[in-house]
Amino acid sequence: MAADCEAWLNSNPVEVDNGSDSFVSEDENNGGALTANKNISNEINGNWLLSSSSSIHEARLKAKAKRRLRKNSSRDSGRGDSLSDNGDLVRGTSVAPTSPKSKLLDRRSRLGKGRGLPKKGGAGGKGVWGRSGEVYEPEHVDEKDPNYDEAQENCVYETVVPPLDERDFEKTVTPIVQEYFEHGDTNEVAELLADLNLGPMRSEVPSLAVSLALEAKASHRELTSRLLADLCGPVLIRSDMEKSFDKLLRELPDLVLDTPGAPQLMGQFIARAVRDQILSKSYIEGYKGRVGCEYTRAALDRAAVLLKMSKGGVRIDNQWGAGGGQRPVTQLVKEMNLLLKEYILSGDSKEAERCLKDLEVPHFHHEFVYEAIVMVLESKGEKTFKMVLQLFKSLSVSSIITVDQMRRGYERVYMDIAEINIDVPRAYFILEQFVEKSFNMAIIDVKLRDLCPCRGRKRFVSEGDGGVIKTES
Template identity: 85%
Template structure:
């Protein structure tokens, strides 16, 4: 302390005139002396002022420095910073900080307080649910809890699907049926319908499927009949089927507006359903003498006639036919050959186009082109040559046969011409003529024409023969 006072006196020298302001009382109390100040304004915040300088301003600066140092020392306790009596900061033995700021991602406290443990036991931070390896046990219910309810202990929570109403039924089920027309998987339809809470709308599923099939192709009607059989065994009941067909008979006046042949088609659906045991045999008999609508009467009469014909050997299970790629390849090839033979006999190109469309195999039209050209190679005479050329021209112009299918059909003939020529010796010559005519008609392009194979000749009859052959070829 004496050293600090001496340092302060050296920094602030006191004159003789100032010493006269202090009066010693001369009285001693308990071995000590009392110093009284004649001018109390000479001390500010414990700092003695000097009259020879701007004492008030210096005292304020020293007091401000002390306050700042006290504030910092309270934050950084233990670091050894202190302020001497003259306002200078003195450094003692600084303590090592408990949480160095140089470490990144350190979860320890930055305040220098506490025991230096990580926050939240190391389980803190964004996105952290708890300590590593911590397993949460089931929370025991406190019976003394004011919110405790004894009825909730044995509760089983399940996902509840609201039942479909009439507005949402068609929006939900119609896409499922239309998608089924593409893939033909009845199990997938049954699974999707089982996930829905149809409620009282179960009987609406068959009527919706039949209504969509009336406006579709024959193959889609066949798929619909198969769908009704599979759904009747899993999702729907016989009563649902009967209610659905009752609704179809009532709605026939509206269905005829969009599909004029709806009564006959609905009658075929009813006959097929009775044959597949979806409907009972007494379903048609229950309407005798009770039908006032002419369309419903026509549908029931059509169903009754088909059922009587089935007793004579007619197979109702195949009256829709099977369309698209679901039929075997051998059956498709047989039908294409019959189509070509019928066209050669009748010469009706429109009927041939309609029959080719009904096959519903645009990906297999190259087989039709192949069979047509082979029929030309095996024929005798120009009739078949001209008729097939005219048919391919019309099918190409109407885009019924795509360009890639036409090209693939010609290329298949090019590949098999060696085997065909074994049975038809003039196959190369006829093929060259047919390809040239096809190019002149615009059926094929130059590149496909140039790919046509020709049988190489061992020798020429004369020197000018080679030029004639080249001119004919090109």
Template identity: 80%
Template structure:
């Protein structure tokens, strides 16, 4: 095969121009290329007479293919392409896009039309981006040879500095915290709020302010204050702060008595409770013996000493404020409500009954008071109890002490238990209907609640000629 090729080349010598890669003129390209391109079909050469023109045609075809191969890689299949017979095909609109437009220079897309559309560098590239997600940077070491290097920077400690609380803002800041504590009762939250403040030397004023607010509040709030002082001691306050705060309270007692007449007795109870909770030393009272000139301070210390001595007789100082609100057992609440009603029947004082009911601090349990009041009417003999209880319930309804829901629940409980009550009180159904009608007329129960009142079926006379009359005395 090699011998044949060599013999053919010797018989047909080629010019230097024929071996160049430059394009031919327009006449050569349009004439020779188009007229003799039929000599190759599907990549197979058609037998033709051996001449220099055939070799020239083959070279043109090869150069055209190389040209289209370069443009197709840039344009991703758009523009010119060769058909199976070697013809150059155009785009759909007959125009050929530029092979390397200037807009392609700054294009970040793949030149080959490949890629999955992901951001460059995994999303870590671009201005202001520190790195891919999850990348952890080590601490930058200080360069000792840096001209701006300072040895003091290595031992520098950075911390958040809270400015000390000013004396004028102390009461404005602490008072809302204590008042909110009376509502939620979370001692940990108060400790966290106080820890964020830089109290400084004013830390001893926290117990003074808390006790002053508790003197004007309820017994349950005083119990919460004692618990708060016990929780804060050792966390936010020191034992010395607690002692200095009670010393200040004893000095301010003449002013506190003006607003709260029983302040001396209450402060004494706070001192006894603090000694019991071990936030005051047992020798605290001994330090004031024979050195107190104020009458109110002496009364407070005497009250504390008496309570601590009564502990030996069975009285627990930790219950000095009692169990406020719903912390008391139900049997005790029922007993206190019954005594309240009996005292009201004897005195007839509506305002005193209202005050006692409010002091129980159980607005969710007022339906028990309504139930006991109606049962007392059913078990009574005479119209006096009925009229007085009716007057009391109307008074409590007008003053909004007993709500609509509590009043309704109290009457419904009586409706449910009337069958058992009727066993001991034969006329219970008749008295209940009469009392419910009076209550509806007074305006503190609705018509639907009145219609729900149960009634026992009436018996008929069995004698002849009764005319269908009801036996009214069937109860």
């Protein structure tokens, strides 16, 4: 085909001005087009051919310039110059990007740098761990690294808790012991103390617990003795216990100022500790002949006496007594009856209040009210009647017995009055008088007074009834 075109051009020469520029005006372009149309004499395979080689060269130059300008216009995204469809230079026109989709999905660097590969092999980005299935091998230490240190190869990093000093010890351990008095769980205390770095202050734990228990109740002292027995082994050792009790014996003159019975209580703690095998049996004997303080001597004598009594069959395990919630009901009822009998004999209401508090059973005070009223019904004379009313008055004013417990005690008597009347024929009459006096002294309210049961009078049939009693409706 190229040979035919060349033969045709040679046979039809066309004159062309070689001095014209590649960029011509519109008239010259039109003129050239007319000249080209005149020189066209044939069509080969549907393609129009120019009449001279110079025209072909000129067309190639125009096409090349047009492609160059079109490429520049696509880079400038419509800014600058562009060519029209005829190849003319057009200024100030905005041409939209030819392929925005290709620009949007292009993963090559926008700065023109890089090799055009995806970022980090397709596994990078924020929050990405790496390629799926990639296994990281342990990093090998480079011995040629200038920051390499041989001592760092066998390093083990651990969380270090600084040891407690004297200032922080009491602030940290005191709340733990006080909370233990409420829940009574020795395992929780052992876990909390194990998390602390006690260091040299480890022997101060028993002395702090005992000093707090001296000012607390008997049930708290029992809990303290159990705590010391459970801590010896997991947290403390026997030498720590001995150091702690030695410190307590030295501080007895100061402890007596706050707790007058501290020497006797300390002797009970020592005897219980020896019994629980957290102190050696020779601990008391080690103080013989070298005790100058009278309080220390009294504490050691008390401990020695208790240990001798334990050999004779007396148990020291429950020397402090158990808390109200841990005691059997029969034992509580027995102690309340003893308390009432002592009060009737002594008439000391303050002592009765203190003894009732020491029982530590505020939820069981209705039993105390019940037993007191039954004692009044079974008694003879006015002494018990008046003394129980005075005791109820003082207990209600001081709120030792709450209104609810007082009400429950009276209601229990109301329910059992029929059975009590079997043994005490005048029980209904005495109860009505006692309830009325209680209402007048503001011990009970009107509703509780109106609930008091009363026994109806017996009515006989007139003349000839033969002693028959009328049935009550």
